[in-house]
Amino acid sequence: MGGAGxxxxxxxxxxxxxxxxxxxxxxxxxxxxxxxxxxxxxxxxRHLLRDLVTGAVGEDRLGVxxxxxxxxxxxxxxxxxRVQRIDFGAKTIYLAHREKLGYTRLVVCAGSKPRVPxxxxxxxxxxxxxxxxxxxxxxxxxxxxxRHVLIAGGDMVSVRTAAAFLLAGRKVTFLVDRDAxxxxxxxxxxxxxxxxxxxxxxxxxxxxxxxxAVEPVGDARVVALKSGRTVRCDVAGAFFGLVxxxxxxxxxxxxxxxxxxxDEHLRTSVEGVWAAGDCAQVYNPDLRNWWVSVGWGNAExxxxxxxxxxxxxxxxxxxxxxxxxxxxxxVVATRWWVDLP
Amino acid sequence: xxxDAAPTGMVVRICGAAGDGNIAAGQVLNRAVTRxxxxxxxxxxxxxxxxxFGKSVxxxxxxxxxxxTPGDGCDCLVxxxxxxxxxxxxxxxxxxxxIYDDRPPDWHEEDRSVAGFVVPGMHxxxxxxxxxxxxxxxxxxxRNLVAMGALAGLVRLPADPFREAIRGQFGSKSEEIREGNVxxxxxxxxxxxxxxxKRDRFDFGLAAPVVERVGKAEILSGNEAAARGxxxxxxxxxxxxxxxxxxxxxEVLAKKLPKAGGVVVQTEDEISAIAHAVGAGxxxxxxxxxxxxxxxxxxxxxLNLAVMAxxxxxxxxxxxxxxxxxxxxxxxxxxxxxxxxGASGDSPRPVLAPADVAECHALTFxxxxxxxxxxxxxxxxxxxxxxxxIEDVSGLAEAAARFGxxxxxxxxxxEGGYRRYALTDDGVSPRAVPGTEGLFHPATGLEHDERxxxxxxxxxxxxxxxxxxxxxxALAARWPEPEAVGAEGPLDLGVVSWGSTIGAATEAMxxxxxxxxxxxxxxxxxxxxxxxxxxxxxSERSRVLAVVEMNHGGQYADEVERVVGRxxxxxxxxxxDPIGAAEIAEALVGARKEPGDSTAxTAxTAxTAxxxxxxxxxxxxx
Ligand SMILES: Cc1cc2nc3c(=O)[nH]c(=O)nc-3n(C[C@H](O)[C@H](O)[C@H](O)COP(=O)(O)OP(=O)(O)OC[C@H]3O[C@@H](n4cnc5c(N)ncnc54)[C@H](O)[C@@H]3O)c2cc1C
Numbered sequence: 008m009g010g011a012g013x014x015x016x017x018x019x020x021x022x023x024x025x026x027x028x029x030x031x032x033x034x035x036x037x038x039x040x041x042x043x044x045x046x047x048x049x050x051x052x053r054h055l056l057r058d059l060v061t062g063a064v065g066e067d068r069l070g071v072x073x074x075x076x077x078x079x080x081x082x083x084x085x086x087x088x089r090v091q092r093i094d095f096g097a098k099t100i101y102l103a104h105r106e107k108l109g110y111t112r113l114v115v116c117a118g119s120k121p122r123v124p125x126x127x128x129x130x131x132x133x134x135x136x137x138x139x140x141x142x143x144x145x146x147x148x149x150x151x152x153x154r155h156v157l158i159a160g161g162d163m164v165s166v167r168t169a170a171a172f173l174l175a176g177r178k179v180t181f182l183v184d185r186d187a188x189x190x191x192x193x194x195x196x197x198x199x200x201x202x203x204x205x206x207x208x209x210x211x212x213x214x215x216x217x218x219x220a221v222e223p224v225g226d227a228r229v230v231a232l233k234s235g236r237t238v239r240c241d242v243a244g245a246f247f248g249l250v251x252x253x254x255x256x257x258x259x260x261x262x263x264x265x266x267x268x269x270d271e272h273l274r275t276s277v278e279g280v281w282a283a284g285d286c287a288q289v290y291n292p293d294l295r296n297w298w299v300s301v302g303w304g305n306a307e308x309x310x311x312x313x314x315x316x317x318x319x320x321x322x323x324x325x326x327x328x329x330x331x332x333x334x335x336x337x338v339v340a341t342r343w344w345v346d347l348p
Numbered sequence: 349x350x351x352d353a354a355p356t357g358m359v360v361r362i363c364g365a366a367g368d369g370n371i372a373a374g375q376v377l378n379r380a381v382t383r384x385x386x387x388x389x390x391x392x393x394x395x396x397x398x399x400x401f402g403k404s405v406x407x408x409x410x411x412x413x414x415x416x417t418p419g420d421g422c423d424c425l426v427x428x429x430x431x432x433x434x435x436x437x438x439x440x441x442x443x444x445x446x447i448y449d450d451r452p453p454d455w456h457e458e459d460r461s462v463a464g465f466v467v468p469g470m471h472x473x474x475x476x477x478x479x480x481x482x483x484x485x486x487x488x489x490x491r492n493l494v495a496m497g498a499l500a501g502l503v504r505l506p507a508d509p510f511r512e513a514i515r516g517q518f519g520s521k522s523e524e525i526r527e528g529n530v531x532x533x534x535x536x537x538x539x540x541x542x543x544x545x546k547r548d549r550f551d552f553g554l555a556a557p558v559v560e561r562v563g564k565a566e567i568l569s570g571n572e573a574a575a576r577g578x579x580x581x582x583x584x585x586x587x588x589x590x591x592x593x594x595x596x597x598x599e600v601l602a603k604k605l606p607k608a609g610g611v612v613v614q615t616e617d618e619i620s621a622i623a624h625a626v627g628a629g630x631x632x633x634x635x636x637x638x639x640x641x642x643x644x645x646x647x648x649x650x651l652n653l654a655v656m657a658x659x660x661x662x663x664x665x666x667x668x669x670x671x672x673x674x675x676x677x678x679x680x681x682x683x684x685x686x687x688x689x690g691a692s693g694d695s696p697r698p699v700l701a702p703a704d705v706a707e708c709h710a711l712t713f714x715x716x717x718x719x720x721x722x723x724x725x726x727x728x729x730x731x732x733x734x735x736x737x738i739e740d741v742s743g744l745a746e747a748a749a750r751f752g753x754x755x756x757x758x759x760x761x762x763e764g765g766y767r768r769y770a771l772t773d774d775g776v777s778p779r780a781v782p783g784t785e786g787l788f789h790p791a792t793g794l795e796h797d798e799r800x801x802x803x804x805x806x807x808x809x810x811x812x813x814x815x816x817x818x819x820x821x822a823l824a825a826r827w828p829e830p831e832a833v834g835a836e837g838p839l840d841l842g843v844v845s846w847g848s849t850i851g852a853a854t855e856a857m858x859x860x861x862x863x864x865x866x867x868x869x870x871x872x873x874x875x876x877x878x879x880x881x882x883x884x885x886x887s888e889r890s891r892v893l894a895v896v897e898m899n900h901g902g903q904y905a906d907e908v909e910r911v912v913g914r915x916x917x918x919x920x921x922x923x924x925d926p927i928g929a930a931e932i933a934e935a936l937v938g939a940r941k942e943p944g945d946s947t948a949x950t951a952x953t954a955x956t957a958x959x960x961x962x963x964x965x966x967x968x969x970x
Contacts, residue, residue: 047468047471047472047547048468049468074468074469084467084468085464086466086467086468087463087466087472088463088464088466101455102461102463102464103450103474104448104450104461104463104464104472104474105450105451105452105454105455105456105461106455106456106457106458106459106460106461106463106464107455107456107457107458108458108464109458141545
């Protein structure tokens with residue numbers, strides 16, 4: 008196994024995919040290693056996107072490593088190339104620009120996408136999400152004209168984003184969605200503390216209400232709430248957490264549920280295919296159940312585990328122990344989320 | 349991401365298999381951006397053999413300011429054929445655009461899709477070129493124009509000049525084809541503006557630049573301009589034998605000269621072609637032929653006859669890679685020695701070398717005047733690059749005037765004992781065309797006396813040889829001397845170049861001046877006889893004197909060294925592509941002497957570079 012005839016393909020240029028590629032290259036110097044991602048931007052820090060929007064940092068600050076890192080390691084980056092479908096029988100990936108790509112072993116690190124509650128699907132086009140650098144660029148380019156932002160949700164990203172926007176002098180209305188406090192698990196007291204912290208910075212915090220529809224009026228948005236109230240703002244942001252981005256795998260033969268189902272060694276239901284990072288739903292033999300994680304550090308760890316197993320190890324992926332995180336001065340419990348510089 | 353500074357131009361390469369319509373798309377692009385007011389240079393490349401096989405590329409550079417070279421690198425690759433386009437990605441500059449068909453009829457095998465080679469720093473845009481073409485025209489042929497629409501929409505160039513250009517380009521086709529092509533362009537435009545997420549920095553803001561010009565701009569290739577120069581000069585007899593890269597001159601004249609009352613003969617070979625032209629020239633008709641190196645080799649004997657018998661005739665040589673049949677579709681400037689000196693005996697004749705398309709017209713036009721005024725064959729040296737590149741030109745007639753005017757010395761009848769080759773101060777004898785009553789005279793390739801009768805007398809041969817050389821000296825004295833361009837006073841670098849390489853040398857000089865070097869150049873158009881004063885003056889001011897040209901080792905450099913009496917830095921290379929400005933700048937700056945070094949060391953630097961084949965630009969190429 009391994010060597011010149013081997014072609015490891017990794018779908019996803021996030022932290023999981025890059026860690027996997029690094030481990031595969033180190034463990035198998037002769038093999039071909041290819042990373043495919045539909046994003047055109049080389050590996051970057053997602054947590055800095057809020058600062059990119061406000062102008063606090065430039066794009067040059069986002070990159071995790073220089074391009075020479077990949078070329079030095081002979082890892083081929085296929086960026087801006089979307090995987091449309093996979094023929095696992097023929098070990099062939101079909102790229103959206105209509106190129107076939109063969110692999111011998113495949114690691115799926117397709118990550119996550121913003122969750123938009125079903126009730127808001129009709130308004131989807133008028134909601135702003137922030138997952139990719141493209142999302143952030145689009146918002147940055149009009150941020151000068153933005154005075155008032157409504158943030159609906161309450162995930163980790165939303166709290167930090169609200170703080171950044173307030174610092175940038177924007178009016179922020181924060182609409183708390185109870186279910187969206189994820190992956191942190193604040194109790195009622197901590198939720199109140201978080202709300203108080205946001206208020207103290209100048210945000211209007213609305214609790215016990217929900218968005219039912221968003222309508223565009225010119226460049227502005229009118230957000231209708233369950234209570235009957237409407238909020239007129241320049242940006243209506245949806246921050247309801249992240250969910251595995253696996254639609255392209257539907258019908259491929261891979262076992263899927265919320266994410267790509269993998270055993271504790273991150274093997275999928277298909278021979279020669281592993282999954283890691285935000286997209287994976289990992290079996291825990293002790294709990295006899297599967298877990299999904301969203302978080303940088305955990306994705307990185309899973310990427311490494313998957314790669315080591317691809318190389319022939321039998322490493323078990325264990326869920327991280329519960330830890331705490333300071334969020335806006337409030338200490339909250341979290342399993343996956345880590346503080347990034 | 350957008351940069352603050354609006355772009356001033358770009359280099360576009362449209363790549364496909366021959367037959368994909370890339371050249372036609374390039375022509376539309378040239379016309380459109382010329383209409384907008386940009387300055388343009390287009391230089392296509394296609395397979396050496398007859399078209400229909402292999403890769404072909406339309407290369408266009410447009411800029412707000414005068415364009416001297418096709419540009420180093422590429423800002424936009426339009427891929428009409430994936431397999432051929434893949435190698436093109438190596439030329440792309442950081443931030444470049446790649447437009448490709450993301451709905452090809454069949455899935456590409458691995459590494460057969462250009463999209464797979466779009467690396468970070470480039471921006472790939474998938475456009476369903478074939479699908480949109482089919483929507484517009486019921487066929488996939490118009491995908492080249494869909495791509496032009498996508499390009500224009502993406503970089504926000506105004507659409508109307510493109511539509512006009514398409515209508516102009518396909519003016520002879522049916523309205524259905526013409527309008528179908530416009531629809532194809534429009535669909536590409538709409539796709540780009542409505543569907544593509546723009547990430548690159550090229551945004552012309554739908555505005556055309558403001559450019560001042562003399563007269564109306566038109567786009568011509570060097571060969572077309574040379575043919576036009578022939579027509580404007582009153583050419584009446586053209587004989588030619590087809591040869592790449594000169595064939596187009598024959599093609600244009602075959603169409604146009606008969607309408608102007610002239611005659612075109614396609615002869616059985618080059619010897620016959622020049623024999624026709626010399627005969628016509630002898631008879632008093634403005635006559636010309638055009639060829640390339642292999643043909644010029646065959647023409648040497650007839651050229652000698654024209655020198656000896658003092659017959660005006662114009663010979664255009666579009667140089668290509670040699671020797672022998674060499675590299676028909678590759679550019680080179682390696683015929684200088686053949687043109688200026690290639691002959692048996694001492695056979696002086698002028699050689700002119702235009703620097704750009706407008707000068708292809710001007711100098712061809714002037715060649716006829718010089719030929720008549722000095723009763724001599726005149727060679728005009730084009731090359732593959734100059735013959736085939738397309739530029740926007742305007743005010744052609746005005747441009748020719750700056751090379752002076754030359755009147756003919758005609759003999760008047762009645763004196764008796766007509767001395768056709770009378771010895772005069774400038775060597776030019778009053779000329780009568782054969783058959784003029786009272787002025788009958790023999791004309792021969794044998795050495796002759798003043799009346800034209802064969803003479804093997806030694807002193808006569810000396811006098812006649814002197815006379816023929818005096819004509820050259822007279823021409824060198826009357827032709828406007830090239831002015832030094834660039835910095836004044838003492839120079840870090842003096843640059844000499846000729847022909848199509850002047851453009852790249854000029855751009856390289858600008859780049860070096862921007863880096864703080866004192867640089868100036870002298871760029872002769874009359875390359876033989878050599879006007880020595882400007883070269884010496886430049887040499888005296890220059891720490892390093894460089895000669896830039898495209899041949900092996902520096903043919904013109906020999907000439908310059910002879911004149912200035914010191915070693916020069918030879919930036920000379922051959923190879924597939926025209927020498928680029930960046931390459932020249934690197935070679936020049938690499939050899940630049942640090943302040944404080946002695947002049948002797950400078951000479952040595954050049955010498956060592958030459959000997960070792962390092963520095964001096966010599967290592968590039970072949
Ligand atoms: C705004 C924001 C801030 C965050 N801040 C923090 C933080 O402070 N701390 C923390 O621990 N975590 C943070 N996270 C979460 C963290 O970034 C993710 O957990 C982590 O990026 C997951 O890495 P991954 O490699 O699994 O997937 P991802 O980073 O999502 O990368 C997956 C890649 O695969 C690509 N892909 C998906 N499908 C396809 C396909 N079909 N074809 C080709 N490519 C495909 C995606 O486009 C993506 O580029 C944040 C996330 C966001 C969005």
